[in-house]
Amino acid sequence: MSAYAVTPTVTSSAASDSSAEPCCAAPLPVLGRDVTVPLVTGGEVTYAALDYAASAPALQRVWDDVAAYAPYYGSVHRGAGYLSQLSTDLFENSRAAVAEFLDCRAGDQVVFTRSTTDSLNLLAQVIPADCQVFVFETEHHASLLPWRDARVTYLDAPRTPQQAVATLERALADRDPYGPALVCVTGASNVTGELWPVRELAAAAHAHGARIVLDAAQLAPHHPVSVQELDVDWIAFSGHKLYAPFGSGVLAGRADWLRESEPYLAGGGASRKVARRADGGVDVEWHTTAARHEAGSPNVIGVYAIASACKALTEAGFEGLVEREKHLIAKVREGLAEVPEVRVLSLFGDDAPRVGVISFVVDGWNSSHFAAALSAEYGIGVRDGLFCAHPLVRTLLGSEPQEPGECGAPEAEPGELPQTSSGGTPTLNAIRVSFGAGTPDEHVERFVGAVRELVRGGAKWTYRTEEGRCVPAV
Numbered sequence: 001m002s003a004y005a006v007t008p009t010v011t012s013s014a015a016s017d018s019s020a021e022p023c024c025a026a027p028l029p030v031l032g033r034d035v036t037v038p039l040v041t042g043g044e045v046t047y048a049a050l051d052y053a054a055s056a057p058a059l060q061r062v063w064d065d066v067a068a069y070a071p072y073y074g075s076v077h078r079g080a081g082y083l084s085q086l087s088t089d090l091f092e093n094s095r096a097a098v099a100e101f102l103d104c105r106a107g108d109q110v111v112f113t114r115s116t117t118d119s120l121n122l123l124a125q126v127i128p129a130d131c132q133v134f135v136f137e138t139e140h141h142a143s144l145l146p147w148r149d150a151r152v153t154y155l156d157a158p159r160t161p162q163q164a165v166a167t168l169e170r171a172l173a174d175r176d177p178y179g180p181a182l183v184c185v186t187g188a189s190n191v192t193g194e195l196w197p198v199r200e201l202a203a204a205a206h207a208h209g210a211r212i213v214l215d216a217a218q219l220a221p222h223h224p225v226s227v228q229e230l231d232v233d234w235i236a237f238s239g240h241k242l243y244a245p246f247g248s249g250v251l252a253g254r255a256d257w258l259r260e261s262e263p264y265l266a267g268g269g270a271s272r273k274v275a276r277r278a279d280g281g282v283d284v285e286w287h288t289t290a291a292r293h294e295a296g297s298p299n300v301i302g303v304y305a306i307a308s309a310c311k312a313l314t315e316a317g318f319e320g321l322v323e324r325e326k327h328l329i330a331k332v333r334e335g336l337a338e339v340p341e342v343r344v345l346s347l348f349g350d351d352a353p354r355v356g357v358i359s360f361v362v363d364g365w366n367s368s369h370f371a372a373a374l375s376a377e378y379g380i381g382v383r384d385g386l387f388c389a390h391p392l393v394r395t396l397l398g399s400e401p402q403e404p405g406e407c408g409a410p411e412a413e414p415g416e417l418p419q420t421s422s423g424g425t426p427t428l429n430a431i432r433v434s435f436g437a438g439t440p441d442e443h444v445e446r447f448v449g450a451v452r453e454l455v456r457g458g459a460k461w462t463y464r465t466e467e468g469r470c471v472p473a474v
Contacts, residue, residue, distance in 0.1 A: 025320040028312070029060040030243065030438030037379045040461050040472045045379035048443035052241070053190050053357045053434035054383055056221055058305070059243040065308040066245070066301055076300055077269060077291075091300050094307035095290070101310035102235055102252050103226035109259075109290045110252045112303050116217040117142040119236035119251035120184070122293055123213055124150065126261035131180040134171055134210070136164070137391040138191075138347065143184045143215040143236075144391070150182075157395045160348055161197040165204050172208035181210035187219030191389050191396065191432065193329075193357030194348050195219070202231045213253070217241050221436055222325060222355040224318045227253065239302060243437065244309040248302030259288045267295035313437070321437050325356050328435055328444050332358055335448030341455050345396040345430060356435040359387070361397070362455060367429040368470040373459040376472045378450040380443075383432040399428055 036044040049057055069090065074083030076091045095110045104110065113119045124146040127133070133147040136155045144154075153171055158164035168183060175181060183205045188195050198214055205212040213234040216225050220237045227235055234253030239246060263270040263286055270292050273285040286292050313321070333350075336342045341363040346352065362370055371384035386393045433447060462473040 025317075025324045027324070027440050028243075028316055028321075028437040030057040031060060031063055032057050033438065033440075039379060040376040048378075048380045048446055050433045050435055050439070050443060050447055051381050051383050052221070052436045052439070053218060053387075053432060055240045056243050056436055057438055058245040059309060059312050059438070061312045062244050062305050062308045066305050069304055070301070073300065075297055078297075087300055090304055091298065094303045097307040097310055098250055098252065101225075101314060102250075103228050104252055105228060107255055108227065108253055109255045110250060111258065111290045111293050112298060112306075113249040113251055113293075114247050114299075115142075115240070115249040116140075116215060116236045116238040117146075117249075119249050120213070120215065121146040122251055122264045123182075123234060123236070123257075124148070125264055126257045126293075127182055128180045128257070130177075131182055132175055134168065134181065134183045136167075136185065137395065138189065139184065139186055139389070139392075140190050140215065140217070141388045141390070142217070143186065143213075144389075147184075157347060157392060161200070161352075165197060165200045168201055169204045169208065172205065172210055178209070181205075181208070183210055183212040184215065185212065186215045186217075187225065188222065188355045188357065189347070189389075189392070190218045190357060191359050191387050191392050191430075192346050192348075193218070193354035193434070194346065194352045195223075195354060198230050198232065206231070211254070218355060218357060221313075223322060239306040239309065242306065242309045243312070244302070244305035246299060246302035246305050248299050248306050250306065258290075258293060262286075263295060264293040265295040269297070270295035316437070325436065328439060328441070329354060329356055329358070331441070331444050332433060332435075332448060335444075336360060336451065339452055339455050342451065345393075347396070356439070357432065358434070359393075359396075359430045359432040361430050362451075365454075366470065367431045368465075369459070369463055370454065371431055372463055372470040372472065373454055373461070374447070374450055376463075377454075377460055378446065380447050380450055382447075383434070385429050387430075387432055393430055394428055397428055397430065 032047065032049060035047045037047045038044050072083055072086055074081065074087040076084065076088040078084060099108065099110050111122065113122055120143050127150060131150055133150045133152045134155060135144055135152060136157065138157045155167050155171055158167055172181060183201065185198065185201050186196055187198055202212045211233040213236060214230065214232045216235050216237040218241065219225055221242045225235060234251060236251050237249065239248040270286055271284050272287050275283050277283055333344065336344055342360050345359045361367060367384040371382050374380040374382055435444060463470050464473045
């Protein structure tokens with residue numbers, strides 16, 4: 001820390017929501033909580049943002065912190081001026097804050113990236129050349145697809161946590177040759193919300209000489225995540241799911257593979273010394289710190305937003321946040337259970353612990369049509385499709401893994417509704433509702449009521465298919 005640079009701070013007046021809530025804790029204030037949207041049936045309604053699994057709304061506290069810093073913005077690690085020095089301190093203090101949030105080990109590196117996808121692609125570039133990678137088919141594409149230059153074993157979807165561990169142990173024991181290996185696993189499914197047995201999978205990996213990376217994109221916003229308690233080698237997550245705006249992510253964990261590999265990107269910031277050789281070439285000495293993989297001018301504001309979100313969640317207390325989320329999960333699951341036409345998707349069963357992510361299909365409805373009606377007629381934002389986890393959704397819907405299907409509604413003749421999920425050829429997509437620390441009870445109650453009304457009474461408006469999306473007809 002320089003002798004004169006002081007990180008700007010802000011005392012937010014929105015530390016908690018004053019609205020009365022029946023649960024033990026109030027929702028945390030987030031941007032957009034008072035936004036109203038028009039309904040096709042007339043009038044306006046407060047928007048119910050129930051697509052947290054895609055991008056969570058920014059915490060008001062985070063936005064206030066970023067706004068307080070913005071006038072002091074400067075390029076980091078580059079300038080001698082006050083603002084550059086202050087920004088450098090803020091950037092590196094943010095790195096320390098993330099390391100504390102994740103309970104990293106001494107010697108671990110925190111590398112700032114663009115997203116979870118970027119973090120896992122970075123790791124895919126630094127693994128040893130002869131490394132074998134083991135990935136369950138249940139993964140988000142961010143952790144399913146980056147391993148293009150490695151030997152990859154894709155593991156079938158388990159139906160219990162115990163089966164997941166046993167499947168991994170068999171695969172690792174049978175690998176040939178017995179060399180470096182990496183296991184990639186999610187902490188919480190972005191489709192079912194179910195928690196995975198990360199600690200047990202890490203123990204299995206280490207027992208067989210493998211390392212493990214945790215995709216915590218859906219876990220970190222809902223539960224405390226400790227590198228040391230889970231005993232994972234790396235953790236990846238995104239700021240935009242952790243109530244922070246802007247395009248930043250994190251890869252945190254062991255330094256050796258990161259330090260020994262070529263930089264993820266070549267350029268300024270990653271290089272310590274560059275000199276011309278007599279033969280006309282260039283000699284480069286790369287940094288051995290996290291800067292090795294952070295070439296170019298970094299997203300300082302995005303990084304600070306992540307650190308602010310980490311601090312805000314820690315100060316709010318995960319214990320209360322988890323309990324309140326369980327309350328919301330129970331409301332949604334109990335409400336959906338009262339509608340016989342609704343089938344909730346699950347790998348591990350109804351009793352599995354989960355975060356606020358629930359996917360389902362409705363008999364008689366195409367999922368894109370149902371989601372469009374929720375938005376247009378009730379002001380409720382959910383997600384429909386395959387959720388960047390195509391193999392998992394197809395497995396949960398009972399189709400063959402190779403069966404074709406894509407997100408959205410199939411093309412239909414003008415005036416015709418998309419295919420439904422019952423009768424004829426079913427469409428391979430689902431509906432996902434997701435929520436978190438900023439969700440009030442009223443939003444999930446309105447969602448459950450809207451599902452019940454749509455199933456029993458049908459849509460009040462006519463819809464058509466446009467470029468693969470179901471939209472209100474005008």
